[in-house]
Amino acid sequence: xxxxSPPPDSSEAPEAPTNRPPSMHRARNWMRRPYARSIMILxxxxxxxxxxxxxLIVAAMNQSGAPASPIMEDIETTVFVxxxxxxxxxxFVFAVLVYSLxxxxxxxxxxxxxxxxxxxxxxxxxxxxxxxxxxxxxxxLVVWGLMELASITANSYGTVxxxxxxxxxxxxxxxxxxxxxxxTFEYPQHDGLTSDILYLPKDRAVYFxxxxxxxxxxxxxxxxxxxxxxxxxxxxxxxxxxxxAGTFNVRxxxxxxxxxAYMQTKIQVLEPTAFDSWVRESGGxxxx
Ligand SMILES: [Cu+2]
Numbered sequence: 030x031x032x033x034s035p036p037p038d039s040s041e042a043p044e045a046p047t048n049r050p051p052s053m054h055r056a057r058n059w060m061r062r063p064y065a066r067s068i069m070i071l072x073x074x075x076x077x078x079x080x081x082x083x084x085l086i087v088a089a090m091n092q093s094g095a096p097a098s099p100i101m102e103d104i105e106t107t108v109f110v111x112x113x114x115x116x117x118x119x120x121f122v123f124a125v126l127v128y129s130l131x132x133x134x135x136x137x138x139x140x141x142x143x144x145x146x147x148x149x150x151x152x153x154x155x156x157x158x159x160x161x162x163x164x165x166x167x168x169x170l171v172v173w174g175l176m177e178l179a180s181i182t183a184n185s186y187g188t189v190x191x192x193x194x195x196x197x198x199x200x201x202x203x204x205x206x207x208x209x210x211x212x213t214f215e216y217p218q219h220d221g222l223t224s225d226i227l228y229l230p231k232d233r234a235v236y237f238x239x240x241x242x243x244x245x246x247x248x249x250x251x252x253x254x255x256x257x258x259x260x261x262x263x264x265x266x267x268x269x270x271x272x273x274a275g276t277f278n279v280r281x282x283x284x285x286x287x288x289x290a291y292m293q294t295k296i297q298v299l300e301p302t303a304f305d306s307w308v309r310e311s312g313g314x315x316x317x
Contacts, residue, residue: 052152052153052154052155053154055152055154056152056154056155059152059155064128064132064133067132068121068124068125068128069124071120071123071124071127071128072117072120072121072124075120075123075127076117079119079120080116082112082116083109083112083116084109086108086109086112087105087108087109090105090108093251093252093277093278094252094273094275094276094277095251095252095254095277096252096254097252097253097271097272097273097277097298098184098252098253098254098255098269098270098271098272098273099184099270099272100184100185100253100254100255100269101252101253103177103180103181103184103254104181104254106177107173107174107177110173111173114166114169114170118166181254184269184270185255185267185268185269186200186234186236186267186268200233200234200235200268201216201218201229201230201233201235201236202216202218202235202236203215203216203227203229203235203236203237203238204216204237204238204240205227205237205238205239205240205248205259206240206241206242206259207239207240207242207246207247207248207259207281207285207292208241208242208243208246209243209244209285209288209292210281210285210286210288210289210292211225211292211294212225212227212279212281212292212294213225214226214227216308216313219308219313220313222308222311222312222313224311225294226294226295226296226297227250227279227294227295227297228296228297228299228304228307229271229296229297229298229299229304230271230298230299230300230301230305231271231272231273231274231298231299231300231301231304232270232271232301233270233301234268234269234270235268235269235270235271236266236267236268237255237257237267237268238264238265238266239257239258239259239264239265239266239267240259240260240261240262240263240264240265241259241260242261243261244261244285244286245258245259245260245261245283245285246258246259246281246283246285246292247259247281247282247283248281248282249281249282250269250278250279250296251277251278251280252275252277252278252296253269253271253277253296254269255267255269256282258283259283271298273298274298274299274300275298276295276297276298277295277296277298278293278294278295278296279293279294279296280292280293281293
């Protein structure tokens with residue numbers, strides 16, 4: 030007696046490239062599978078659960094009073110949009126993860142579940158949808174990022190010299206010096222007045238000349254959205270127009286030694302008349 034294999038059943042024969050159903054048909058079949066439907070439903074549910082993140086992240090950024098300048102407004106809009114766009118992908122990844130953990134558990138016995146099936150591979154429709162959707166998403170983020178970068182560059186006067194600042198009133202120049210582990214602000218237009226708190230007038234362009242006396246630091250005016258390296262022996266330049274009065278923070282954003290974490294001070298954005306009073310009271314005068 031010889032062992033014979035069962036007669037080949039055409040419905041169970043492995044798929045041959047020549048007799049496979051069309052891509053669209055296979056994609057539709059795949060979408061009808063219970064696990065595909067569960068993952069899609071999970072994606073939508075998790076997406077809605079994650080949606081409030083867009084607002085929560087911006088709310089966390091605003092806890093100390095931001096945005097206090099057009100630059101910071103641009104940054105917050107970008108954070109919001111990037112979070113929003115990333116939510117569908119994050120939700121899909123988590124949906125697959127959750128379903129993999131809970132839905133594809135060990136099946137008792139040796140029987141292979143009826144719905145166990147190969148992945149959706151070499152399916153033209155699936156590949157096209159995935160490739161086009163990811164490309165469009167990536168292109169959108171690149172274009173958005175470049176537009177916001179151009180707007181931030183314009184608002185920080187990155188390409189405009191201090192003498193050619195926009196606005197009727199001449200820009201306020203502040204020379205910022207970092208050293209382990211303090212910041213010093215000098216106002217060359219006001220008899221070289223110096224301060225360890227950054228006083229700024231509201232709604233007036235400010236131009237920063239930033240340098241360091243010792244090692245690399247980074248001048249970060251948090252709520253104004255200004256962040257630029259402070260390099261010894263060189264001057265880096267940036268600017269901003271504060272549009273909100275209040276008390277904000279300056280921090281060092283470059284690891285610079287033992288007390289780097291404490292290298293911080295305050296920003297006082299004052300109404301223009303209050304700023305002029307501070308200059309007079311501090312003995313700065315108004316020289317230009
Ligand atoms: Cu530092």
